[in-house]
Amino acid sequence: MQVLKFGGSSVSNAENINKMVAIIKNIKDKDKTIVVVSALGGTTDALINSVVTASNGDDNYKEKLKEIEHRHLEAVKDLIPVAQQSSVLSMVKKICNEMEDICNGVFLLQELSSRTRDRMMSFGELLSSQIISAKLRSVGAENEWIDARRLIVTNSNFEHAVVDFEITNEKIADHFATSTSSLFMIPGFVAADTNGITTTLGRGGSDYTASVFAAALNASILEIWTDVSGMMTADPRLVGTAKIIPQVSYKEAMELSHFGAKVVYPPTIQPVMKKNIPVWVKSTFSPGDYGTLIENSSVKNAGSVSGISSINKIALLSLEGSGMAGIPGFSKRLFETLANEQINVILITQSSSEHSICVGIEDGYADAAKAAVDTAFNYEIETGKVEPLIVEKGLAIVAVVGDKMKSHPGTSGKMFSALGKNGINVRAISQGSSERNISAVIAAQDVKKAVNVLHEEFFETTYKQVNLFLTGVGNVGSKLIAQLQQQHDYLEENLRLYIRVVGMANSKKMLFNDKGIDLNSWPELLKNGEEMNLENFVRTIQTKNFRNSIFADVTASEQVAEIYESILEKSISIVACNKIAASSPYVFYQNLKNLAREKNVHFLFETNVGAGLPVIGTLNDLLLSGDKITKIEAVLSGTLNFVFNNYNGKKSFAQVVKQAQEEGFTEPDPRLDLSGKDVMRKIMILARESGENLEMDDITNHTFMPESCMTGSVQDFYAAMEKEEDHFKGIYEEAKKAGKKLKFVAKYENGKAQVGLQQIDPEHDFYHLYGKDNVVLFYTKRYIDQPLVIKGAGAGAEVTASGVFADIIRAARI
Ligand code: ADP
Ligand code: ASP
Ligand code: MG
Numbered sequence: 038m039q040v041l042k043f044g045g046s047s048v049s050n051a052e053n054i055n056k057m058v059a060i061i062k063n064i065k066d067k068d069k070t071i072v073v074v075s076a077l078g079g080t081t082d083a084l085i086n087s088v089v090t091a092s093n094g095d096d097n098y099k100e101k102l103k104e105i106e107h108r109h110l111e112a113v114k115d116l117i118p119v120a121q122q123s124s125v126l127s128m129v130k131k132i133c134n135e136m137e138d139i140c141n142g143v144f145l146l147q148e149l150s151s152r153t154r155d156r157m158m159s160f161g162e163l164l165s166s167q168i169i170s171a172k173l174r175s176v177g178a179e180n181e182w183i184d185a186r187r188l189i190v191t192n193s194n195f196e197h198a199v200v201d202f203e204i205t206n207e208k209i210a211d212h213f214a215t216s217t218s219s220l221f222m223i224p225g226f227v228a229a230d231t232n233g234i235t236t237t238l239g240r241g242g243s244d245y246t247a248s249v250f251a252a253a254l255n256a257s258i259l260e261i262w263t264d265v266s267g268m269m270t271a272d273p274r275l276v277g278t279a280k281i282i283p284q285v286s287y288k289e290a291m292e293l294s295h296f297g298a299k300v301v302y303p304p305t306i307q308p309v310m311k312k313n314i315p316v317w318v319k320s321t322f323s324p325g326d327y328g329t330l331i332e333n334s335s336v337k338n339a340g341s342v343s344g345i346s347s348i349n350k351i352a353l354l355s356l357e358g359s360g361m362a363g364i365p366g367f368s369k370r371l372f373e374t375l376a377n378e379q380i381n382v383i384l385i386t387q388s389s390s391e392h393s394i395c396v397g398i399e400d401g402y403a404d405a406a407k408a409a410v411d412t413a414f415n416y417e418i419e420t421g422k423v424e425p426l427i428v429e430k431g432l433a434i435v436a437v438v439g440d441k442m443k444s445h446p447g448t449s450g451k452m453f454s455a456l457g458k459n460g461i462n463v464r465a466i467s468q469g470s471s472e473r474n475i476s477a478v479i480a481a482q483d484v485k486k487a488v489n490v491l492h493e494e495f496f497e498t499t500y501k502q503v504n505l506f507l508t509g510v511g512n513v514g515s516k517l518i519a520q521l522q523q524q525h526d527y528l529e530e531n532l533r534l535y536i537r538v539v540g541m542a543n544s545k546k547m548l549f550n551d552k553g554i555d556l557n558s559w560p561e562l563l564k565n566g567e568e569m570n571l572e573n574f575v576r577t578i579q580t581k582n583f584r585n586s587i588f589a590d591v592t593a594s595e596q597v598a599e600i601y602e603s604i605l606e607k608s609i610s611i612v613a614c615n616k617i618a619a620s621s622p623y624v625f626y627q628n629l630k631n632l633a634r635e636k637n638v639h640f641l642f643e644t645n646v647g648a649g650l651p652v653i654g655t656l657n658d659l660l661l662s663g664d665k666i667t668k669i670e671a672v673l674s675g676t677l678n679f680v681f682n683n684y685n686g687k688k689s690f691a692q693v694v695k696q697a698q699e700e701g702f703t704e705p706d707p708r709l710d711l712s713g714k715d716v717m718r719k720i721m722i723l724a725r726e727s728g729e730n731l732e733m734d735d736i737t738n739h740t741f742m743p744e745s746c747m748t749g750s751v752q753d754f755y756a757a758m759e760k761e762e763d764h765f766k767g768i769y770e771e772a773k774k775a776g777k778k779l780k781f782v783a784k785y786e787n788g789k790a791q792v793g794l795q796q797i798d799p800e801h802d803f804y805h806l807y808g809k810d811n812v813v814l815f816y817t818k819r820y821i822d823q824p825l826v827i828k829g830a831g832a833g834a835e836v837t838a839s840g841v842f843a844d845i846i847r848a849a850r851i
Pocket of ligand 3: 044241244299300301302
């Protein structure tokens with residue numbers, strides 16, 4: 038005997054039923070065959086919906102019933118030749134009349150019992166199985182339709198009836214002993230109690246029906262035909278990269294299904310496991326795929342973990358109190374109380390201090406649990422031995438499942454560090470002594486992220502997906518996008534990093550795409566994006582709650598710098614080209630650094646000093662390896678270098694500054710560069726990174742700019758500089774006469790920092806600095822006489838973008 042079960046989507050319409058019929062025809066001659074079917078996909082929900090509508094006194098139920106009837110009549114017409122249709126059509130009509138009678142009664146009484154719900158729900162499978170039976174007959178596959186209610190006997194626990202195996206097995210054995218058929222068609226999900234009243238086996242219960250028959254008849258195999266090619270490493274609706282598991286043990290399959298792998302209804306495994314009957318999960322839509330074989334062992338799987346599952350809508354109950362320690366009986370009473378209320382306990386943890394017992398239950402039962410437990414422990418609560426029951430809702434469970442975890446130490450370490458790195462807070466943990474399942478209770482809104490994080494950790498050895506949110510797509514930002522695009526394949530091949538830009542914004546527009554924005558056409562896409570609103574941008578990042586997220590700030594905006602804290606709070610790394618945060622008041626800077634450390638993410642701003650030059654990275658490496666900075670001397674303004682390298686008294690100073698601005702070497706307001714303020718910010722950042730608590734006010738600025746140039750608009754500034762041409766010429770001539778060059782130098786030594794224009798001797802490291810070069814000299818405990826020198830282009834969009842890019846890679850590789 039072989040038992041085949043086809044689920045709702047496999048029988049959802051004529052086209053799919055034809056696929057199923059082809060599969061049955063193909064394998065029915067191998068052995069006697071039982072086919073168990075679900076209702077046409079969605080019917081059970083539609084039936085409940087109709088009867089609930091009726092019970093609310095809403096006569097819309099009639100419309101809903103009509104739709105159900107129409108759908109089944111259409112299926113008959115599509116599937117069965119006209120000549121054979123009439124008996125099937127009248128069967129459908131008869132059942133639909135019965136449905137209507139029941140709903141009319143419910144409508145009048147406005148009362149709906151579980152018993153009536155079960156009666157209503159049973160019609161889905163009764164209809165589908167008889168239609169398909171007729172279809173098979175019409176293509177020459179003679180078969181016997183069996184009303185499962187005659188053979189499966191349950192208690193009267195409607196909607197979740199429990200099978201009485203003694204009677205059921207006997208009835209099934211008797212029936213099949215006398216039947217001469219070789220193909221049987223049976224409705225799943227439905228059964229009857231000892232009085233013959235219709236019951237159902239719980240939502241998804243057709244799998245269970247099939248298992249009951251397979252076990253009773255010692256079938257050679259139970260095949261579950263569904264809409265996916267097997268049991269997968271995670272719910273494919275949550276994890277796009279979930280993979281089919283070729284083989285799992287019964288126990289693993291049970292754990293996975295109990296923890297939400299809907300593909301097999303959890304109680305299904307038990308009856309077949311007892312008889313050692315293999316279960317094969319296969320796809321009606323790709324019958325050629327291998328599927329998943331569920332057997333005694335899981336030999337074919339390589340890793341220690343077989344799958345990741347989750348259950349939503351969990352509430353955590355905590356019974357706490359100092360009066361509990363060492364006194365037996367508290368947990369017994371707690372569980373008894375919950376059992377009396379028919380509340381199923383999904384997860385249990387107890388701290389070894391015995392101060393608290395924590396249980397996870399279905400969210401919907403939380404209020405009933407609270408009332409019952411508080412009543413049961415009334416005396417202890419009044420005498421202060423325990424606290425009233427603490428209830429937390431809005432939670433979920435994620436579970437890592439695998440038989441082989443037992444022999445692989447480190448699985449839980451890996452699991453919790455992956456969750457932690459992504460800012461997912463774990464409320465409770467449970468690991469059974471079987472070591473087959475490690476479960477964590479987390480906030481409901483983190484489920485999708487958690488399942489993906491864990492899936493990546495345990496199954497995706499191929500690459501790590503990084504989700505980038507980018508603000509600022511001007512000069513530097515657009516170069517960055519081009520570099521990301523160009524390096525895409527390299528990163529995937531060599532670093533196994535798959536970076537996708539899932540959000541971008543400029544000051545006007547913002548754009549999101551969960552699958553990654555197409556970088557070939559981002560300018561048009563962004564132009565058609567929604568209006569930029571920074572608050573919404575941040576909220577979207579937070580609610581999307583993607584794993585491995587990075588926020589890159591390529592703006593010069595103060596407002597954007599202000600949101601860093603809320604980004605880091607969510608365990609999202611920040612890469613900033615924007616200097617405002619790192620040069621803001623020390624407490625703010627320090628707070629961000631601490632927050633990043635606490636949340637185990639990065640706050641990187643290498644391009645704040647020297648654009649793409651590895652200045653801050655080098656400084657950090659020196660400190661990490663135990664060196665100490667004694668002095669920093671640097672030329673840090675690409676703008677001022679450009680200006681002094683090009684100014685020789687022929688063109689006016691103002692014209693040279695203008696040229697620098699036009700070539701993109703200045704801040705939007707060039708006075709930030711000319712005043713030395715930009716250099717002050719940079720030396721301050723270097724001093725801070727060296728461990729100094731320094732503010733802008735602590736830095737001495739020997740400015741060469743006359744006061745008159747620094748007020749008013751940018752236009753005023755150029756006009757004022759023209760008027761001061763003699764002043765600038767004077768400075769230049771003086772240096773020239775002495776055979777020296779002018780450089781704007783920053784210096785940090787003995788806790789003090791200063792910036793100013795200096796005349797540089799030809800022997801000095803700074804003398805040969807051309808174009809927009811920057812140079813930094815680090816004097817340290819190890820580099821005493823000869824400093825460590827970092828020199829190269831310190832401005833420009835391309836090199837700055839590459840510095841941001843390098844920071845992104847650094848942040849991605851934690
Ligand atoms: P059927 O109607 O055939 O009984 P179900 O809808 O009950 O099918 O179960 C199949 C669905 O289960 C799949 O379409 C898939 O979306 C979902 N699912 C959830 N978790 C898993 C998992 N780990 N592996 C495979 N499918 C899963
Ligand atoms: N039709 C029932 C349900 O939708 C049983 C099943 O499909 O397994 O829950
Ligand atoms: Mg199912």
